[in-house]
Amino acid sequence: MTAYYIEVLDSLKLVDIYVECARSASKSGSSDIQLVGTTELRISSGSVISLPVTVSPRAAARSSFEDSDSGPDANSWIRIRVPIALDCMKARLEQASQLITSIEKPITASAIQGLSDIACQSCSSSLLANTTGAADRDTLRIRDLPSAFWSELVDCWVCHPEKDTVNVNADLLHAFEPKVAVTTDSTQDSTRKPEPSTETKLSVDMWVGDTYVLATEDLFKDLPKTPVHMDTKVLSIVVYVAYANMNTYSVASLIGRFYSSYTELCCDSCSNVVGEVGRMGSREMAKLCLSRVQFVLPSPSRSAISVSLSQAVSREILSHVGAHAVYRFVIEGRKACQPVALINIVGWNAEIRARAMSSTQPDNLPDISGRYIKILFTQKDSSTFDTQASQWLDDNATELISLLDADADSLLRILAENAQLLPPPLRGMANMTRSFLRM
Ligand SMILES: [Zn+2]
Secondary structure (H helix, E strand, O other): OEEEEEEEEEHHHHHEEEEEEEEHHHHHOOOEEEEEOEEEEEOOOEEEEEEOOOEHHOEEEEEEEOOOOOOOOOOEEEEEHHHHHHHHHHHOOOOOHOOOHOOOOOOOOHHHOOEEEEOOOOOOOOOOOHHHHHHHHHOOOOOOOOOOOOOHHHHHHOOOOOOOOOOHHHHHHHHOOOOOOOOOOOOOOOOOOOOOOOHHOOOOEEEOOOOEEEHHHHHEEEOOOOEEEEEOOHHHHHHHHHHHHHHHHHHHHHHOOOOOOEEEOOOOOOOEEEEEEEEOOOOOEEEEHHHHEEEEOOOOOOEEEEEEEEEEEHHHHHHHHHHHHEEEEEEEEOOOOEEEEEEEEEEEEEEEEEEEEOOOOOOOOOOOOEEEEEEEEEOOOOOOOOHHHHHHOOOOOEEEEEEOOHHHHHHHHHHHHHOOOOOOHHEEEEEEEEEEEOO
């Protein structure tokens, strides 16, 4: 197995191809790493990988570099930097969305309309209440939420004196519910059970957000609920100070901390957390984490649509970047209320294809391939972490992302694993670790 890392640099109209090879081969120039035609790369005798784009091989530039930290026996890396072929470049510009706001959400309401079940992503057990019959399931009314930052965007659009605050009432959500006429025709659909108090019944059952789904709590009323106390002391004086400074981060995060507890919603079979329940305005709502549930489509396919933790976090980050042009993020555990990672976004929509080093990974590890956001990160184990975290949090241009504590740990593991896919000389930058997350 040969490790490689390929990244398409659309804005530079280049592809960077890094391949690991023996140091002796790199020094003597005798390595058999060669471009084959315009779409393939031979990385060792007999082993050929296809490139993500068509290239102009005649203009390829080759260089080699060594990892000085890894000792005399470490391998070298060869870099082949090659221009993307002109017609391929034109096609890519036409196809791929260049605007951050036009990058698609991982799941939309139309993709899961008519679903037959919502299940736990970990054990595939059904989460919907038993009383939600088959007929009810495929007629669940599902809509997209406009944007997680809708209220803030409204805040930006409305002209008002600076000291004004705009109160957004969660009850206003019904503004997005389409008006449905209540039918009283008893001859129609007589097999369905009569609906009590039709007038107060919501006409939308689920709203699909970027990283979560809001749903009426009734749908999940059979699931166990666990109250969780956050490891934080709420001091009203801190909140006043934050308000006085009008620091967007502090206000947003401290308002959340008026509440020192929340209620987790768990899977009945495996006890994994799948979301939270709480009041929104006058309603009891369930907020399901997209990366913890899956949507089962009806027969004949019965296929399940699910979003990975990487995709959910990427989406959350891209939403902030799109709404606020903020590139720095502090990741904290929901319960622990402590920063665990600092993330600096350096790019998105990067097309990457890579395979890990053979010595550290099992042979059957698949190549990774897809679109990623590129980041720099620091995690809690570094000595300067706490100081740096509080500096970031004092800055307006930082957003806080709160994940379930287990998900925050998983995210760190994913970032560390992905960093290992980079050639060693590329892994560090500005005292942070380079890595990437699948979009
Ligand atoms: Zn489960």
